[in-house]
Amino acid sequence: MIAVLPARRDDPRALKRVALETALAAGAGAVRIAAAYPDVQARRAMRNAFARGDHATWGFDEAYARRASDPAHLIAKARSIVCVALPYATRAPARTSWCGTVSNYAWSEDYHRRLRRLLERVADALDTAAGAKVTAIACDTQPLAERAFAARAGLAWIGKHTNAIVPTLGSFVFLGEVVTTLALPPDPPLATSCGACTRCVDVCPTGALRGDYTIDATRCISDLTQRTDGIPPALRPLIGTWVWGCDLCQQACPPTQRAGTGGDATSAPVEAGVAAPDLIAMLRLRHGTFKRRFKRTAMGWRGAAVLRRNAAVALGNTLDRAAVPALSERLGDDPHPMVRGHVAWALGRIASPPARAALRAALDCESAPSVREEIARALRACDAPTVPDDQDAVHA
Ligand code: B12
Numbered sequence: 436m437i438a439v440l441p442a443r444r445d446d447p448r449a450l451k452r453v454a455l456e457t458a459l460a461a462g463a464g465a466v467r468i469a470a471a472y473p474d475v476q477a478r479r480a481m482r483n484a485f486a487r488g489d490h491a492t493w494g495f496d497e498a499y500a501r502r503a504s505d506p507a508h509l510i511a512k513a514r515s516i517v518c519v520a521l522p523y524a525t526r527a528p529a530r531t532s533w534c535g536t537v538s539n540y541a542w543s544e545d546y547h548r549r550l551r552r553l554l555e556r557v558a559d560a561l562d563t564a565a566g567a568k569v570t571a572i573a574c575d576t577q578p579l580a581e582r583a584f585a586a587r588a589g590l591a592w593i594g595k596h597t598n599a600i601v602p603t604l605g606s607f608v609f610l611g612e613v614v615t616t617l618a619l620p621p622d623p624p625l626a627t628s629c630g631a632c633t634r635c636v637d638v639c640p641t642g643a644l645r646g647d648y649t650i651d652a653t654r655c656i657s658d659l660t661q662r663t664d665g666i667p668p669a670l671r672p673l674i675g676t677w678v679w680g681c682d683l684c685q686q687a688c689p690p691t692q693r694a695g696t697g698g699d700a701t702s703a704p705v706e707a708g709v710a711a712p713d714l715i716a717m718l719r720l721r722h723g724t725f726k727r728r729f730k731r732t733a734m735g736w737r738g739a740a741v742l743r744r745n746a747a748v749a750l751g752n753t754l755d756r757a758a759v760p761a762l763s764e765r766l767g768d769d770p771h772p773m774v775r776g777h778v779a780w781a782l783g784r785i786a787s788p789p790a791r792a793a794l795r796a797a798l799d800c801e802s803a804p805s806v807r808e809e810i811a812r813a814l815r816a817c818d819a820p821t822v823p824d825d826q827d828a829v830h831a
Pocket of ligand 1: 476477478480481484490493503538539540574575576577578579580581582583586593596597598599600606607608609610611648649650652655657658661679680681682684
């Protein structure tokens with residue numbers, strides 16, 4: 436552990452040293468300083484993205500772009516931002532063919548709590564050194580263009596997957612900031628870019644990445660698994676077995692691959708059933724188990740029905756006929772119409788004779804118009820089956 440020396444409040448270099456050393460001692464993988472003036476380029480990029488509808492599921496608007504590009508809304512007279520990267524890459528857990536795929540960022544203790552602890556230590560150290568409250572913390576949930584300020588600080592460059600890539604650490608890092616009224620000497624931006632590499636663009640199954648450093652977030656699997664309404668039918672087959680988030684663009688990213696696994700013990704899965712969840716168990720997830728198992732992770736903020744919906748889509752994408760009994764049961768039982776609708780889709784995707792029979796039976800008792808529509812569409816899909824009749828169950 437690095438000993439952090441007391442600093443004089445009128446010595447910017449010493450104060451910067453306090454920020455950097457405290458952040459590193461508290462577990463940051465990298466830390467740099469940005470000046471806190473508004474980011475006009477980020478504001479323009481956000482405006483354009485919102486006008487294109489790239490973030491339609493998030494309801495971002497002009498007011499968000501204005502606030503997110505100006506750190507002064509977090510603390511008046513903001514002069515500097517301590518930009519911190521917390522590495523989280525850990526080894527993927529062993530999976531069977533009936534496991535859902537969970538993004539690395541979501542399987543550990545919720546990163547908001549971990550990052551907040553780290554940022555609070557940095558903020559406390561600066562407040563103490565300055566002898567006054569001179570800081571405000573931001574991590575993910577505050578309107579702040581975190582990646583743009585990380586780039587200004589030279590902490591990272593923004594990749595074509597739109598994530599911040601930290602030299603030697605890659606992009607599997609969380610970003611957090613301490614905005615302060617102290618004038619700390621800023622670090623210069625990096626002169627790095629992705630060059631001609633398009634691996635992230637090529638690997639994205641939904642075509643969310645355009646290759647010009649922008650993303651249509653409404654097509655991003657991470658967004659699709661987190662939205663609370665229905666997943667557009669055309670995109671469901673492209674989601675594969677992802678039940679929360681998606682790592683494909685980052686897994687394909689050369690500097691991120693080279694960085695390896697930089698996450699410490701706090702980045703490890705809270706339990707195996709979270710990192711590689713059994714899809715049938717997730718399809719049946721009740722509130723109690725959800726609270727016990729998922730609430731403490733970043734998968735906990737959208738509720739149990741969203742996870743059951745995602746499990747239904749993933750099971751449909753396994754094309755495994757052995758999933759039909761569990762899906763048929765949920766088609767009759769699940770209290771949430773959105774889940775029943777996606778279960779119907781999954782049965783239509785598997786399209787075996789028992790799946791077809793379950794869909795027909797459900798049509799007799801289903802009253803929700805949206806679910807009846809899904810069932811009718813699924814029955815049409817059964818008429819054009821994608822699975823050969825002689826396919827055996829494929830799960831281990
Ligand atoms: C909404 C949101 C999402 C949405 C939209 C993502 C997106 N690309 O905008 C969805 C649900 C899709 C999402 C997914 C993910 N997210 Co998210 N998300 C956010 C959140 C809350 C807001 C982002 C936002 O405002 N987007 C609107 C866009 C238009 O603005 P922007 O991204 O801030 O900035 C852009 C412009 O400013 C412009 N720009 C500005 N200056 C410059 C300069 C140059 C040279 C260039 C090229 C561009 C540029 O490019 C920036 C990047 O596109 C941030 C936290 C935060 N407060 O920033 C986390 C955040 C971006 N997410 C994060 C993570 C970890 C993820 C996932 C990896 C999770 C996962 N595995 O599923 C994926 C990655 C998907 C992807 N390829 O982007 C991390 C990213 C860390 C990192 N290393 O970059 C953040 C920073 C949270 C955190 N505190 O760590 N996310």
